[in-house]
Amino acid sequence: MKERKIPLDLNCGLDLLGVVLFGKWKIRLLWFIDQGHKRPSELQRKIPDASRRVLNIQLKELEEHELISKVIYPVVPPKVEYSLTEFGKTLIPIIGDLGSWGDENQERLRKLISAS
Amino acid sequence: MKERKIPLDLNCGLDLLGVVLFGKWKIRLLWFIDQGHKRPSELQRKIPDASRRVLNIQLKELEEHELISKVIYPVVPPKVEYSLTEFGKTLIPIIGDLGSWGDENQERLRKLISAS
DNA sequence: TGGCATAGGGACAAAATTCTCCCCATGGCC
């Protein structure tokens, strides 16, 4: 974590949630891990638009924030598995709602976005 | 809206939702507008950490995405009022859930975040 | 030998977001 020049505001729950959840791929990572895609390479294939680098960074942040846990198997080639912690699981229903809202309004949203 | 050099991914509902909802202050703006704080100056006082500029920009985006609507009263000094559209109101329960999760886990989150 | 896959990370470049500073206009008040 780099030093921030402008400190984060942490006034309310929303700020706190934002710190742990709002990264370009974090929500998706949690979602896919919940669905049983545990290994980094699997996740990268699931999210091909993300760069490996950033995926790794965000996985590490999720781990630091105790939303996921990591098991490293001492084998060759290396094998790593992530899974949701109990804490992380509490976010899944919310993430589900977010995705559903987007899906349900998909058509409308696409029009609105392409217009801008 | 500036031209993007890297096009947005719009594969799933989550991507679409992200476009309309994930700006530094957008969620809060929707929330406060729902609570009856309608005028720009009110909102700025409610969110003192945000710069006027960015608040205006994000309000405009929310409007373009039809989550809020804007009424301009032709008076001096100028008066403007925002309110949620029916579409925007459908997001309020979800935003409530996000905030609640953060509030409920506030203590834990603060520790985790300050550790990093 | 060369290439594949696995997982990870440093250095740096690019892009996107946000912030700061300045400006516009009007009417009321001291």
Next chain:
DNA sequence: GGCCATGGGGAGAATTTTGTCCCTATGCCA
């Protein structure tokens, strides 16, 4: 006149986030 409040926006810099490229290491397979 000078200052307040209102709502808005441009230019450009600062900051943060994300991406690209290259490197590590091991074993398997053609």
